[in-house]
Amino acid sequence: MEKINDYIIEFGQKILLFALVLVVGIVVVKIITSFAKKAILKTKLDHTVKTFLYSILRVLLYAVVVLISLNTIGIKVDSIIATIGAAALTAGLALQDTIKNFVSGMIIIFSKPFTAGDVIEFEGVEGYVQSIRVFYCTIRTYENKMVQIPNSRLTSNNVTNCSAADHRRVSLKFSVSYDDKLSKVKSVIYDVISENDKILADPEPKVYIGKHLDSGVEIIVFVWGVPDDYFPIYFYMQEQIKLAFDKNGITIPYPHVEIANQKQLNSGNK
Numbered sequence: 001m002e003k004i005n006d007y008i009i010e011f012g013q014k015i016l017l018f019a020l021v022l023v024v025g026i027v028v029v030k031i032i033t034s035f036a037k038k039a040i041l042k043t044k045l046d047h048t049v050k051t052f053l054y055s056i057l058r059v060l061l062y063a064v065v066v067l068i069s070l071n072t073i074g075i076k077v078d079s080i081i082a083t084i085g086a087a088a089l090t091a092g093l094a095l096q097d098t099i100k101n102f103v104s105g106m107i108i109i110f111s112k113p114f115t116a117g118d119v120i121e122f123e124g125v126e127g128y129v130q131s132i133r134v135f136y137c138t139i140r141t142y143e144n145k146m147v148q149i150p151n152s153r154l155t156s157n158n159v160t161n162c163s164a165a166d167h168r169r170v171s172l173k174f175s176v177s178y179d180d181k182l183s184k185v186k187s188v189i190y191d192v193i194s195e196n197d198k199i200l201a202d203p204e205p206k207v208y209i210g211k212h213l214d215s216g217v218e219i220i221v222f223v224w225g226v227p228d229d230y231f232p233i234y235f236y237m238q239e240q241i242k243l244a245f246d247k248n249g250i251t252i253p254y255p256h257v258e259i260a261n262q263k264q265l266n267s268g269n270k
Contacts, residue, residue: 004174014073025065033058097152101135104151108132114161119227121160122149142231163227167200170223170233174241175216177251182209182217188248189221192240198229216253 014197040050067081109132114120118129120139126139137154139147162168176185185206193205202226210218221241225233245252 017067018073021069022065024067026062029058029061029065032061035213097150098135100152101150104155105132105134105136107155108137113159114163118161118163119230121162122154123157124134125149126162140145162230166226167203167224168227168230169203170230170237171223172221172223172234172237172241172244173210174219174221175213175253176219176245177216177253180250184248185219185250188250189219189241190201192237192244193221193223195240196233198225198233198236200224200226213253216251 030109033054037054040054052081084227109231112131116129116131119127120129124138124145125139125141127139127145127147130138130140134151136148136150139145174189176182189207190205192226193199199205200223205224206222208220208222210220212218221237223233223237242252
């Protein structure tokens with residue numbers, strides 16, 4: 001009976017110690033997470049990422065408290081940690097792609113190669129970044145389609161950010177006849193450019209003479225605008241240049257195919 005009483009007393013002391021350490025640990029965790037939550041909310045991270053980081057921090061801290069509490073009453077936590085590690089390794093091997101996407105998501109969030117609202121080009125997909133999630137990003141195309149791209153693909157391949165700079169160049173090519181005066185062609189194009197307020201004066205618009213084509217001369221035009229005005233400027237130039245060329249008698253050449261009649265062929269054979 002004395003041994004049983006001693007065992008009960010010893011066991012009760014361990015339970016009390018375990019409960020005491022556990023309660024103190026929980027209070028400390030709540031204090032830490034309270035400050036951490038305020039710090040995380042002040043960041044410019046996506047709301048989903050903020051919630052995820054806060055949840056991970058809480059789980060880790062509570063796990064540490066439980067392990068410390070078990071260690072104080074003589075329970076060896078080495079085997080528990082080893083078991084958790086083995087389980088984590090097994091889960092990691094089974095979820096390689098998911099882990100890659102998660103790590104890549106963290107890289108995107110903290111390095112910020114692009115942010116929500118930017119226009120990006122990736123593997124033939126072009127559009128606005130709708131959201132950046134932990135495992136994937138959503139792109140809203142110009143056709144208003146939603147495309148979800150795994151984060152690991154975005155970090156392992158080339159991504160073009162069209163909104164990174166304050167302005168974006170619109171590059172256009174036209175062709176005119178060899179009979180047209182190039183000075184007049186350039187003057188007409190500059191007049192069209194000057195009539196659009198969306199086209200920036202700095203950087204200065206440029207008109208260059210490009211290649212000598214089979215049917216005419218290539219004209220290269222560079223104009224600049226803010227990223228959101230790229231397509232309005234592009235379509236404006238395409239339409240107004242054609243109208244201005246027609247108005248000023250400037251010819252846009254196109255390939256001609258001459259088909260000789262049978263009499264010409266016969267006379268040629270003779």
